[in-house]
Amino acid sequence: MSNALAIAAVTITLRHLLQQRFDAESSGRITVTTRPLDKVGDHTVSSGDQVNLFLYDTQINAAWRNMDIPSQVKPGETGQQLLPLNLYYLLTAYAQNDDFPEPTSHRLLGVAMSVFNDHPIITSADITAALPITNPPEYDLDQQEEQVRIVYQPLSVEEVFNLWSTFQAPYRVSAAYEVSVVLIESSQPAKTPLPIIKRQSSDRGPIVQSDLSSPLPTLVSLQLPNQQASARLGDILIFNGFHLDAENVVIYFTNIRLEISLEVSPIATRTATDIRVQLPDEPVNWAAGFYTVVVGVTRTGEPNRTTNELSFALAPKILDITPRQATADANGEVTLTLILSPQVRPRQRVALLLGDREVLAQPHPTQTDRLEFRIAGVTPSEYFVRVRIDGVDSLLVDRTVTPPVFDQNQKVVIL
Template identity: 45%
Template sequence: MSNSLSIATVTAALRTLLFNHLQVDTPDVSVTTLPPDKARGRDATNHQVNLFLFQVAQQASLRNMDFPPRTRSGESGVPPLALRLTYLLTPYSPSDDDVESHKLLGKAMNVLHDHPLLGANELRAAVPGNDLYRQAERVRITVDTPTLEEVSKLWTMFQTQYRISVVYQVSVVLIESTRPSRTPLPVLRPVLSIQPDVVPPFPVLDAITPPQQQTSARLGDTLLLTGHHLAGDTVGVRFSHPLWSTPVLRPATVVSASRLTVDIPNDAAAWPAGTYAVSVVITDLDGNEHTTPALPLTLAPRILGLTPNPVARGPGGEVTLTAAFQPRARPDQRVALLLNGRELPAPARATPVDTLAFTALDVPPGDHFVRLRVDGVDSLLIDWSQNPPVFDVSQQVTVT
């Protein structure tokens, strides 16, 4: 949280931010923080942006909340003063040319649009002695859209002619209370002890672990599922995929009441890549079925080959790679080839395919790692079977 200089700090930081960016294209610009009736002098002939703070309101969502580390468990303190600052931004141009004013307004709005957050360094340098930059909440700048009646009342209050303006809100600004918090002594002899039971009384699936610390599973992998109360007379694992009309139930091998394993079949035609919902289905002798809440599992594609490799660049530096992979990509799946940090979308297709050609422009010569992305799930570029893990060289292509 911060001290009482916070309001002045925000105003000064906004003024500096606007001036530093506007003076690049408009050298004679000045940024002022005056009331609208006093902002523009009669003899002024330069470009000007006036930033006027006309409203300070409390942030209702934070007004009754204690903030650590001011208070600990069992303590009470005065909540900080959480404020929302509202500014009126008005442009002026030489000879009161409306077109020039509109240009300046557009530049100023673009600056604040590109800088929606006031950074710690900007706040630290704004006003000596402030500590607003240390508060946990970020100071955000958002444009506001008051009604025409509200804008009219604002300008009428200052008894000056209306000028095109825009309203911005800056929040949240937290000013720490100077009142001390209440800190009672710790309990010397507790007379009551409560130990919660953290083990749920019903079947729960806690985690799904692919082999070899992989981030995703692949076809043919054996998964380790851990949780609570997973044993039963008949135990299966239910897989659901957005492209399936009905889920698939696979038999599970029970290791213990908290651990079981299940195999993903090596069926490239039936099991598409992507994100699955996985749950454990437990059936007792009476036929009662218990299903755990589902957890997500990502099934990654596997690149089987890249041709040609090495690949020669064309006259414009372009290269075309053909990737063979499994499982097959269906027509309604999003597929892309990632060449280092570049994403190359796959062409449209009418049927499931396991081979696609991708073209990249302006590819520099050298070695490039390649990944295949299907519905947001990438092929495994890291070989987790090695210690330490290394990049899989089979997913590397040489451009000449």
């Protein structure tokens, strides 16, 4: 493999091949440079005939992108991702006489293209001869197992125009080449685990069962009481699944947005396919919103296991509304104060849904169970209200009776 200096190593090697040929034919009167197109003609490097090799683009080599390092990553090991690159160079000749009376730049370009035609593969010897000798060595491109190839790259008229106009440099006849592939090794170490000498404890091999159910603790569904859309504090949740019986079972609730993590023990009566848990009525510790839940199962002689995740919504509950009969003030605003459970965190978005209107709560910089809402231009009437916290609405419909009815505790009168 190569280190991060591989791109520079390729450029130096190509320049060396060109300079070596021109030195042999012109006794050092021709200079090979690697400058940007807009800097070639300033004569700060050479005032004579000149051949310029410009790296104008790099591309990821798709064939090598997801491959492991040859001869370094063994089966069962995980190597870091390679950086495989294709390099694109523009070869341009510049003549001191501006190609009059002889087209000198054409001759120089032909010789340069002949060099690359004679070296379709850059060998380790070419790389070693071109690079400076240091101790320890800085460059290691010569140790790359994959060969570096030089291939002519045809450019369309549009591509040539875009390239030269970008640098605002006078156009010169040029030839483009693709040099590939350069494999830059990651600086991160590979993962090399120890070989496996036994399977599970006591080398007992795989576990076989007669059905298609998961052999591990698994949650299949979550039932909310009374077919509600969301749960409330104090509700009993029923989890259905497989292999949920164990000496020690813990249920983990997580609200990722608010960074809340809670552990709750299930109700004592449980089976392998059924677990029940009552949400503790602890308004300070919980918050309305969306939760994920997993069940942790611990059996004697086995590692601790957790089930897959299920999700549910925890709805806010309106404990009280003051005043129940409200009138508008001098500014035409009605102010309502709601007492909620669980308490509302400062980062939560809270809105009162009154009729078909949404009214945001007044700022609440601290955790609280009381929120104030100011409603302007409301028509006097009776309204059923809901509160929406982080996208979860309070339960307006009472489904404990048949037929279901609206919760009268969520009713206000605007006079």
